[in-house]
Amino acid sequence: MAQLLLIDALNLIRRIYAVDCEQSGLTDEQIIQSCYQRVKNATRKLLKTSQASHAIAVFDGDKSWRYHLYAQYKATRKPMPQQLKDNLEIVARGFTEQNVKAYFPVQDEADDILATLAYKASNHGVASTIVSTDKGFLPLIGEHINVYDYFKQQVISSDDVKSKFSLDKNQLHDFWGLMGDKTNDIPGVKGVGKKTAVDVLSQFSSVENALNSPSLHGTIRKKIETDIDNFILSKALVALRTDIEVGFTLKELRL
Template sequence: MSGQLLLIDALNLIRRIYAVDSNQNKGSDEQMIITCCARVAHACEKLLKITQATHAIAVFDGDKSWRYHYYKQYKSSRAPMPETLRNSLAKFKHAIEQTGIIVFAPVNDEADDIIATLAHKMAKNQLHSTIVSTDKGFLPSLNNYISVYDYFKKEYLDLNSIHQRFGVEQARLIDFWAMAGDKTNDIPGIKGVGTKTAQDVIAKHADITLAANDESLSPGTRKKLASGMEDYIISKNLVSLRTDINLGFSLKQLRLN
């Protein structure tokens, strides 16, 4: 295989477009869904041109990934998908397929893990891919072969934007989120450790599990690190994307006609 692979985080794209359309909707739900499907299809067509993709796939989420079994509170406070949208997902899938893009909806796996697996398979073979999502969880995967594109801001994300946003280097993002937590996904982090403390500890330590013994840190910080190490490890596992999912299809099957 050669070329450029376009990887679309389908629900991320759809929900953002749906949120705008539903707020502006002055007609029936049926008409709103028709309009929204057309906008999603148009977005996919634009993305094909922007990335000059030769291969493409739009990935949906499965029902319950391993994370829900590993940590019961995972995404527990997140609002459920609007019923109108949930009942219309088949229409969105069809709209995407009409653009020539393959649609994949796993039974259980999250789209993030599927996309990360595909991107890393490409990179391993020195082939390029572009992930389209506003989800920050893809940022640790950014490298010479994997790009991340924000469709709504119309920009590719880079290492400078990561440091400006989080105050740590890309290589330390997983440690940063595992320490400070992630409220949007109900990932706990270390209790009492916020953004600033996480940044300070990361700046001093390559291995966070050893930081509790660092006497240059305040007694309060050392105590939090010592008592919160189990939550740190749980959180680190939750925020780390898997790259070893058994896909059941080959990259060659994603070629655009």
């Protein structure tokens, strides 16, 4: 039975690199070498844990469609440290030396490519494991798609999502559409925070249902209706695409 391992490359690398930077007395070169070795070890462990038959590590391309849709997207996010950026190909050998394809798209974000691969595999009954701490993957969790947090050594289940957000995974796009996502500079609806968003979705299950219901509180209705464009925009920005043209087949990812 095929098992597809999908690694969110920079999500893994940047966390490992941050830990290496905290080690005192290391030169820049030693930090890069340590990061490369630890990425290689992590990849070896992940291949073993997931019992993968196919695998890929996907990096981020430059300025995806989200930047064109919304100019402020990730505007305040810290850029990748220059030293890491300049040595990314050395660190990426941590994947390729374990026979895992390292894929550098031109424009697309890793999240959309990984979501596309997981979705396509799922449609063919192939199980995949997405390795990332990025919450954007959580709505994809299903019969054939797992999300794995390497740093907690934990598969995240639908129940974990429910206990963390007090909502079903299928409601997360509406949730982030309402409250926004500060880490990516996604605006959400002005004046709607986490508590209100959870209350609305717990009661009405979706924003559409809430707006169609006469029992939605007047103040909340006004906030959503006034800022409906930002809700629609934010919901579009947080949803991962599953239709990216990747230009290679599952066969080419075989280990």
